[in-house]
Amino acid sequence: MRDILLSPPVAFIIYAVLAGVLSRVGKHISATGADEKYKRTVYASGEAAPTAPAAPGYRPFFVVALFFAILHLGVLVAASGALSPLVGVYLVGLILALVALILG
16 A cells, blocks of 8 residues: 555646645635735735845855865765875865865
């Protein structure tokens, strides 16, 4: 029984039925009445939304992502080896790579 429920077609059908039921319930409990301008907008504590984007591009994201990728993979590689002078040289190289990434 468990294998049948977890097979992709059956799981998708179960998910689709549950999503449909949840959508119908959401329509019944949603706001009713005359359609107004602010009824379907997100509440932002009464402040006007900023017109400029928060981050002007993907560069800040990629710098942070690369930093954590280097850090996590570097520590994983260092931890999987035995304690030796070669691991110390590797960690110094890892630190230099992170400093170079931080400084730009």
